[in-house]
Amino acid sequence: MDGDLAPYAASPANSRGRRHAEDPPAYRSEFQRDRDRIIHSAAFRRLVYKTQVFVNHEGDLYRTRLTHSLEVAQIARTVARAMRLNEDLVEAISLAHDLGHTPFGHAGQDALNACMREYGGFEHNLQSLRVIDKLEQSHADFDGLNLTFETREGILKHCSVANARQLGELGERFLNRTQPGLEAQLANVADEIAYNNHDIDDGLRSRLIELDQLAELPIVALQLDAIRKRNPGMNRRQETHEVVRALIGEFVTDLIDTSRRRIEAAAPQDIDGVRSAAGPLIGFSDDFATARTELKQFLRDHLYRHPRVAEMTAQARDIVTRLFDVYMSDYERMPDEYAKRARDSHESGGKEDGARVVADYIAGMTDRFAMQAHAGL
Ligand code: MG
Secondary structure: OHHHOOOOOOOHHHOOOEOOOOOOOOOOOHHHHHHHHHHOOHHHHHHHHOEOOOOHHHOOOOOEHHHHHHHHHHHHHHHHHHOOOOHHHHHHHHHHOOOOOOOOHHHHHHHHHHHOHHHOOOOHHHHHHHHHHHHOEOOOOOOEOOOEHHHHHHHOOOOOHHHHHHOHHHHHHHHOOOOOOHHHHHHHHHHHHHHHHHHHHHHHHOOOOOHHHHOOOHHHHHHHHHHHHHOOOOOHHHHHHHHHHHHHHHHHHHHHHHHHHHHHHHOOOOHHHHHOOOOOOOOOOHHHHHHHHHHHHHHHHHHHOOHHHHHHHHHHHHHHHHHHHHHHHOHHHOOHHHHHHHHHHHHHHOHHHHHHHHHHHHHOOOHHHHHHHHHHO
16 A cells, blocks of 8 residues: 555654554554544543533434544545545544543533533543554553554644643644644644534524525535535435535545645655645635634534533533542442542642543543433432
8 A cells, every 4th residue: 555655654664653562463553553543442432421512412313433533534534535645543542532532522621621620631542542552452572452552643633732742642733833744734634624614514404594594604605506406306305415425525635635735835855745735735715714613613603502502511410520529539439440440640740740641531431421420329
């Protein structure tokens, strides 16, 4: 496969490797091995019961973190192949990018972050990294999954300067403001394309938003108009699918065209050229960047802040906060393994380190498990 890659793509040959040395895989590339370890992880399986926007029990048709991650991977792989970037790597990053997410989506993350304010905060990107570097236990010789530098780089989308200082080589780009590889940049944008569009789809299907309301946005109006002219007499479901499919297609096409132009202009010779470029090379044209901002704004105003979603958000905040308070006041209310880790960490590193174990425990919960734990208090 490497022979087909662009010279500036990531490849096992130019990889910065794993933290613990291992023999190369016999039948797979290094990045395929990363992907396989991610798919076999416990954290990956839990994604199926974690909220994207709608709490998992609200209906079986809505996206969960798992289906979201699959959609991200699918979009990112299409673009990677079209641009001769490393498809295996972009798939691994996409599948792992939300492993650190708390139950109840952003509401859960915000609540846990508030709980952890005095103890270093909680950030889901950093938690995803913690899951694959430390919390997953599947190897006898080391903690975590021992993934390649490039997969880990892609998972860590954002990071505060204070946290970056703790992360060694991986944190460097946040301190000296360099770019990650193109596959990391791509997974990040594919994440946005996926959630903007599937949230529209879920929003329409739940009837919290309506198509004609969405058509306030120029990009939607344009597509909807063309679709309706082509197919008079569609039912609502067909119309929804046609619009969402057209939007994803438009964004992906613009992303490929714009990124190709930027790469041509910057002319990176290899992945180091990508990393030292003045800005990200994967991105949208100005028109589509505007359309994306308008779409996000619309979703924020009409879906994420919809009273029905807000009600769920408030409940989620209460559950996470209560769980945190109870476990902090008595580590023994967590399962033995976590209670012991919290006690040991507290003893060696103080209350902050104990709180981190409590946060690990809560972040690992599925929506359902968190609700049961809360009911059991
Ligand atoms: Mg995501």
